[in-house]
Amino acid sequence: MNQAMGLESMLRALTERHTRQAPVQDQAYGLSGTAPRKRCRAIAVAGGKGGVGKTTVSVNLGMALAIEGHQVILLDADMSLANIDVLLGLTPTRHIGHLLDGVCSIEDLLMTAPHGLKVVPAGSGTRRLSQLGAGEHAAVIRAFDDLVAPPDYLVVDTAAGLSDNVAMFAAAADDVVVVVCDEPASLTDAYALLKVLSRDFGVRRFRMVANMVRNVGEARQLHQKLARVCDRFLDVALEFMGHVPHDERLKQAIRRQSAVVDLWPSSRSGLAFKQLAGAVDTWGEPERLGLDRIAFFSRQAAVATGW
Numbered sequence: 001m002n003q004a005m006g007l008e009s010m011l012r013a014l015t016e017r018h019t020r021q022a023p024v025q026d027q028a029y030g031l032s033g034t035a036p037r038k039r040c041r042a043i044a045v046a047g048g049k050g051g052v053g054k055t056t057v058s059v060n061l062g063m064a065l066a067i068e069g070h071q072v073i074l075l076d077a078d079m080s081l082a083n084i085d086v087l088l089g090l091t092p093t094r095h096i097g098h099l100l101d102g103v104c105s106i107e108d109l110l111m112t113a114p115h116g117l118k119v120v121p122a123g124s125g126t127r128r129l130s131q132l133g134a135g136e137h138a139a140v141i142r143a144f145d146d147l148v149a150p151p152d153y154l155v156v157d158t159a160a161g162l163s164d165n166v167a168m169f170a171a172a173a174d175d176v177v178v179v180v181c182d183e184p185a186s187l188t189d190a191y192a193l194l195k196v197l198s199r200d201f202g203v204r205r206f207r208m209v210a211n212m213v214r215n216v217g218e219a220r221q222l223h224q225k226l227a228r229v230c231d232r233f234l235d236v237a238l239e240f241m242g243h244v245p246h247d248e249r250l251k252q253a254i255r256r257q258s259a260v261v262d263l264w265p266s267s268r269s270g271l272a273f274k275q276l277a278g279a280v281d282t283w284g285e286p287e288r289l290g291l292d293r294i295a296f297f298s299r300q301a302a303v304a305t306g307w
């Protein structure tokens with residue numbers, strides 16, 4: 001990854017820690033100090049509660065961006081309960097565990113889904129991957145720097161809950177998309193996630209996608225509910241990114257191990273994901289705050305893991 005990519009910020013922080021070499025500004029143009037690398041934007045998709053549609057949004061947003069002509073890598077960061085490969089009908093032979101064991105490179109892990117979307121699969125049912133420490137998460141993030149051709153977007157599907165996994169990927173990303181559905185537990189868990197990410201990791205801006213709603217009115221109400229408590233109790237901005245309606249077509253697509261944007265782009269959910277991808281295109285330059293956040297986090301990881 002490159003300097004523009006939040007996740008690479010972690011790499012730079014870690015690299016700096018080990019080598020005490022070039023200042024950040026120089027590293028912005030590649031560690032070798034040669035030609036600038038292409039800018040890439042890292043978008044972490046989180047939600048707090050399980051089952052709110054994080055994976056569905058990650059897959060379809062990633063593919064919708066790919067359909068628009070962008071180069072996109074989708075990272076399945078739900079390490080032990082990985083399911084992006086299943087959702088897309090891919091059969092990986094290697095996963096993140098092999099990367100951590102040094103058996104393969106990040107390039108070796110890339111699988112190609114429809115529309116040129118690249119997928120980095122995690123491993124499912126692997127006990128070890130469910131117990132990764134902060135240092136290992138950092139190593140996964142660092143591995144992205146080895147990509148010969150960084151993508152335009154890296155979409156990261158994070159795990160449910162408030163684990164290190166979610167915190168590290170969200171803190172390192174340029175943008176955090178929070179998926180919420182109209183259930184009390186989804187709202188309270190999303191609020192808890194925002195609280196932890198802002199209080200402990202300095203993430204101040206979030207974008208919300210309302211999933212499985214009836215219409216945009218319901219989506220906006222959901223956003224207002226959460227934004228109101230955030231305004232009152234947290235120092236964060238929660239922007240409304242858009243909504244995805246509850247759609248049987250989407251479920252049918254899942255059963256056929258395909259993305260709805262690929263199978264039925266004109267369905268209600270297909271069009272909604274197209275709009276979400278369009279929204280991403282309108283975002284201004286990322287704030288690039290990942291470095292500070294990750295330098296802090298990686299120091300903690302280093303202490304904890306002896307890195």
Ligand SMILES: Nc1ncnc2c1ncn2[C@@H]1O[C@H](COP(=O)(O)OP(=O)(O)OP(=O)(O)O)[C@@H](O)[C@H]1O
Nearest residue numbers: 050051052053054055056160212244245246247250
């Ligand atoms: N917009 C939608 N319309 C209809 N069904 C949906 C929609 N979004 C998600 N679902 C359903 O919800 C299920 C859970 O979605 P998904 O796996 O994306 O959630 P998740 O947040 O990633 O869950 P986990 O954290 O457990 O991995 C899907 O299998 C799908 O059946």
